[in-house]
Amino acid sequence: MFKTIKADLPASLVVFFVALPLCLGIALASGAPLFSGIIAGIIGGIVVGAISGSSIGVSGPAAGLAVVVLTAIADLGSYELFLVAVVLAGLMQILLGVLKAGVIGYFFPSSVIKGMLSAIGIIIFLKQIPLALGYEEGETPFAFFETTGLDIFRGLVNMVSSVHPGVVLVTTISLVILLVWDKVLAKKHKAFKLIPGPLVAVIAGIIYQLFFNGSGSTLEITGANLVSVPIPENVSDFIGQFTFPDFSQLGNTQVYMVAITIAIVASLETLLSVEATDKLDPAKRVTPTNRELVAQGVGNTFSGLVGGLPITQVIVRSTANVMSGGKSKVSSIIHGFLLLFSVILIPRYLNLIPLGVLAAVLLIIGYKLANPKQFLQMSKLGKSQFIPFLVTVIAIVATDLLVGILLGLAVGIITILINSYKNSHFLHIEDKSNGVHRIKMELAEEVTFLNKGAIQRELNALPENSYVTLDVRKTRSLDLDILEILDDFAVTADRKNITMKLISERGEVENPKSYREFFGVTVFEGAH
Structure with a gap:
């Protein structure tokens, strides 16, 4: 497992810095305690990472489930009751894996999978803009971070006049570091390959914050433009952040309906992410999908038992892992331990990281996923490939992940029927x-x-x-x-x-x- 540790350790650091704000943002968008997102990230990294057969996939709380979770908590009336549904959903996923339902993911055409990747890249890129500009309207930038569809574009128009000069400066510095590190320095000396550029950008961001903190300058970054994790004062405070399911209403039929919904959506998102991640893998390894469903099921069962959000394999973190040179599942497991240690040992230092730094990391990842060259390559493959690809991209950006994938799949099927007709x-x-x-x-x-x-x-x-x-x-x-x-x-x-x-x-x-x-x-x- 540790033969590739030189590549996996730097990649795990990048995934950790990407996962931390995602865990917090998804928890906030889901109407759940912020700590529940961290719990899901820890379990997704350590538990799911250890059981999964995916070499480069990374699991954690899923943005695609945020709306489902928000609605479910409101309908069930309490977060404790919702956790029961998460546990049951995990058990259902284990059953799906045992019944070998993982084959479902193979029925999605390559053009749709590539369209999903490009659409996610576009959304990632767009959603980092408020964080990169320091847009402070509303409770937090995370509120925009989890919006979907055309609301993204409407939000971008409104925030142009409300930017924070300090955040813009940090984002610019971080982008310069990332680009120079990757395109210039890493090619000149091996030492620069051992230290990931995102880590250097994060350290630079912390130094910036320490320098300007309390200065009263317009370049000082405060409040919602900084990472925010809970700070426990002692062991009892840390344990007190966990929430446990209320099994007293196990007979509530509405709980089972929520559990079925979570199991289906989470399984589908995982299988699609597995398909997409395998395409990104330079070694072209194939993930055993039935084992992946079992791993996700075990992860969701554990997550529900200790107060975490539902878990899926997540394309954003998986992509960050691949793009950062991750070679094996060790990267995912280490990132889970880093999340755990960070919230226990150094929460105050984590809260010094400007979100603009993390936005810069994701801007690079988003661009790589939605590279214009991909669109040109797909157009050269003919209408039967390009049309489903383009429909998937537009539909996901305009609506949401599942709707976009289903529309792309429908267009793909229609294309097959037309070709069959001809x-x-x-x-x-x-x-x-x-x-x-x-x-x-x-x-x-x-x-x-x-x-x-x-x-x-x-x-x-x-x-x-x-x-x-x-x-x-x-x-x-x-x-x-x-x-x-x-x-x-x-x-x-x-x-x-x-x-x-x-x-x-x-x-x-x-x-x-x-x-x-x-x-x-x-x-x-x-x-x-």
């Missing part, structure tokens, strides 16, 4: 001499009811006095629907003086009385 057969006009049209129609390897329209159209368009050769020697699957069309066309062919010569592996025959009988299909009333 590729059912090949038509060749061989000769038009002597007033007789000699035409060869060759059916594809698999012809289904989806091809009825295309084949029917071609048959109806055949001119009178034609001699048509229908070649089905390459066809391995021919639906009864197609045979029925051919049988029906036999009447039209006789009227238009069209000769149909059927060539198959069974032999050749002109104007067969029944195509169904020729292929040995017996038709019964109501079934075949």
Whole structure:
């Protein structure tokens, strides 16, 4: 496990600094205690990381579940009762893994997965802008951080005139450090590869805050523009931050409905994230999805028992891990321990980190995910790839993750149907001499009811006095629907003086009385 520790340790630091504000922001957006997000991050890193078969995936509280959690807490009336639903959801996920339901993720086309990655990159980039500018309107920048859809763009317009010069300066310094470190220094000496650029940016941010703290200068950063984690005074204070589920209402049917919703959404988000993360893996390792569902289920069960939010594998943290050079699951596990130690040992120092520094790290990650080159590459692959990709991107940015993925999947299916419609057969006009049209129609390897329209159209368009050769020697699957069309066309062919010569592996025959009988299909009333 520790063969790649030189790469995993720096990557875990980057993931830690990315995960910390995400844990806090998602907890706030979910209407849950801030500490619940930290708990979910710790368990996602240590427990799920240890059980999971994913080498580079990182788990934690999911932004895609924030709205579900917010609604569920309000409907159930208490956070303690909601935690019961989280525990039950975890048990359901374990059952799904045992039943081998992890295969669901493989039914999503590559274009949709790539669209999801690019859309997430765009959203990541856009959502860092208020943190990068120091926008202070409202309770906290995190309130904007978890908005979805077109609200992002409306929020950006409103905040242009409300920026904090100190945060802008810190963000700029951090971006310069990150870019110079990655593009220049890391290429000149190995020493710069051992120390991650984001860590240097965070240290620079803390130094900046210590220098200006209490100065009263316009460059001083205060309040909502700083990381904010709870500060326990003693052991009892730390333990007191945990919340435990209320199992007294275990018979409440509404709890089970919430649990089913969380289990389905969390499992789907995890499987899609696994698919996307595996594509980012330079080693192209394949994550065992059934084992991943079990790992997530165990994580959610533990998280619910100690007051944490629901957990999924998270593409943002996983991407940060890959982009930072993470090689194995050790990176995820170490990041979990870093979250644990940080809230116990150094919460005051964590609260000195300007959010602008973390925003700079995520701006770089967002750009890498949504690189314009990806759009150009997809456009060159043709409409069947580019249209589902583009629809997925636009829909996710305009609505939310699940709606966007489902729309992209629907467009992908429609594209498949259209291609299937077009590729059912090949038509060749061989000769038009002597007033007789000699035409060869060759059916594809698999012809289904989806091809009825295309084949029917071609048959109806055949001119009178034609001699048509229908070649089905390459066809391995021919639906009864197609045979029925051919049988029906036999009447039209006789009227238009069209000769149909059927060539198959069974032999050749002109104007067969029944195509169904020729292929040995017996038709019964109501079934075949």
